[in-house]
Amino acid sequence: MAQATSVERAGGWVRETIDIGDPAGGHLAALAFGPRERPLDALVLHANGFNALTYRTLLEPLAADLRLLAYDHRGHGRTTLPADPEGRRDWTDIAADLVAVLDRTGGPPVTLVGHSMGGTSALLAADLRPARVRNLVLLDPVILPPEPRPGGHSALAEGALRRRATFASRGAALASYRGRGAFRTWPDAVLADYVADGFRDGPEGVTLACTGAWEASNYRAQGHDARGALRRLSRPALILRAGQGSTCHLTEGPSAAVTVETVPGTTHFLPFEAPERVRAAIREAAGGPRS
Template sequence: MNEPRRLTVDLPARGGAMAVLEWGDPGRPVDLVFAHANGFNALTYRTLLAPLAERFRIQAPDLRGHGATTLPTAIEGRRGWGDHGADLAALLDTIDGPPVVLAGHSMGGTASLLAAATRPQRVRGLVLADPVVMTRPAVLAFHLPLLRDLPRRSPLVVNALKRRSRFDSRAAALAAYRGRGAFKGWPDAVLEDYLTDGLVPDPDGGLMLACTPQWEASNYASQGHDPWRAMRRLTCPTHILKAEAGLACHVPEPPRGLPHVTVETVPGSTHFLPMLQPEVVRGALAAMLEVPDAA
């Protein structure tokens, strides 16, 4: 499979550097920027993205606290995903050329929304695979002082903090994950890609998760951002692929008052549709990339 180029993009205003994978002809402008889900990394999506590199130039960053990115991960006082959105916006500022298609899965999709709302001139379209978008009342509730800490009690946070973080080898990690939990049904190639950049050397021996359980839990617990406000601020075409069996995305089909947003519920899909139904997500990405830039 097409091996990505590994880039390091310095973002001094954000406090460090972002690791970015790139596929496609480096002589053409960047066409697509794709952001991964919480706990994963850019290489996890190689099976999804690499086939598009025959026609498009693609960049996929490791978000803060994931993979090889060195941006700081301060948990104390953190309330939302504004840091991820600002990081992606800063990455967009480093890209020369015409506006790009911005895309992502789960948290990466929501972070893409937040980034696009602050850099509308740099984004010509969005493709979001089951982005995390709570109901409008829930988003409002999470801004109230008495309720804003409610997400910290969710099972996602509790389970993330219990997650095993160290392994003797990659083979041991592969055996522990294969066919279990969130990884049920994943092709081995995708799981192996996740582990390639998802594990780093442990100073005490063996390997440990690049995204610590504490940071993964912080992402689940920090729900003070407002994706609905971001969607209202945008005018570019936004296509949401919604999981049929999922609880992350609460954008209705069709969404009221958002004429630029289309929602497609993918039959038989789960929250992990980029891993389990990559052809559907790849088709949506290609369709958006082929839409002429209105600018």
Template sequence: MDGQAVEPITEAPRARRFPLPSRGGEIAALEFGPADRPLDILFCHANGFNALTYRSILAPLEGLRILAIDLRGHGATTLPTPIEDRNGWKIYRDDILALLPIVAEAPVVMAGHSMGGASSLLAAAAAPEKVRSLVLFDPVLMPDALSAAAAPSAVAQSPMVQGALRRRATFADKAAAFAAYRGRGAFATWSEAQLADYVEAGFVATDDGQVTLACAPAWEASNFASYDPDIYPALVAEPCPIRILRAETGSTCRIEDRLPDLTASGRVRVETVAGTSHFLPMERPDLVRQALWAVAQV
């Protein structure tokens, strides 16, 4: 990515790998902050992205130990990607639950963007003793769209699924991928540093000298097609404090009609961030850092 401006960071994250024999491979992760400190935050990325995409957002949180993981089928993680019989997004829940005892002795803050936020919520609901708080950035919460689960043909033809399947997977090199994405489509509101990091970890070399997406279009599409109907019930049932920052435009956190009931007890806090899209963490990294720092200090 020569010649592209990259936001300065005080310390590069440490690459980590965690074997999960029971899950069939390894989870790759980036570790930020003091290595000798108990884990503060486990962070999960959005569908199609990777841990490095959030480097410039998470790295400035000096003093906190943060582990940002590559979910199954993304980045450098080697867990298998069975599109058939994958048990929806619970496949990510179960990966997280297998990882937590390895990386954290005490309950941690779990945070995530989009699918990563929803997967964190599923994990927290399944093992509440391991999670002390949740911070979710435009998580995928669509309680009124669950009827789509009963209509596979409708799901398969959805714009998100079809768009993922049509995504160009291969480029001559990473510089060509960066140039193709720069300032366009979903990346229009990203900084060059964020895009450079996404491309760096989001593409792998092919045998013929090109690069291809680490998250295969078919796997990305399968994520869109397998939204889990248990995610919203997990939000209601999970006992820990939850803070949600949702996008003003194009949000996947579609819980407007349920906010009075959700927020009545004060356990769930929901804020709509003006001027943001689904890519809220890239557009308002300052708010992401403020939210993470505040909950980690409690």
């Protein structure tokens, strides 16, 4: 399924590429953690505007026992698949990429771990490929109220369009972000990893890999049916929702298979604020006996 593209390793991870057969060309850029001889235990999906490397410090401690694959969604990080924001109505394109990865993954069914948009995309993909999914760990997934307010994500979209796109260097971007705005609760190592793969080199310095237009389109494209996918879910799922400002508008699951837990003292960035709780959830979901 995937081929190593470098020997860049730290803590047991290596960069890989995944060809999902997109007719427009390009590939998904991925980070593989853990023993290469072990069947894949879990796929990890990042939030809108982020990249796989942002979750390195979360995942590295699991690499001694689990085989994990985290990839950059189209329009993010080092992935080179086309990302046209025009006319998008939902996240079916993001979910379809995950389905393509699942279809190319050998071995037993895998655990899907997703944060925010990544969690919702995992839920949509599990609805389409239940036989390839063992269970799910969803980290503050975007699950809107039954009757969401019109334009509920417009402020986030406008903010994405106004975000500064170019800096003289990654160091300058890091200095600008540290301790400010949405990044104020992020550990330095997480922020440095976000910046490392969140920018691409250009003639004027470095530019955001995820453009403001693409990030904004993800906020606005809410036509998918996450609640319907959750109701139809035939696999166990644990939802860890933020204690403050959660994007998951659920307090309990629609069935006994879905557990919803609010993690006190966390925001939407709970994977970085409560990493031990998240790691424990991944270990429990992905580490047990598999059929």
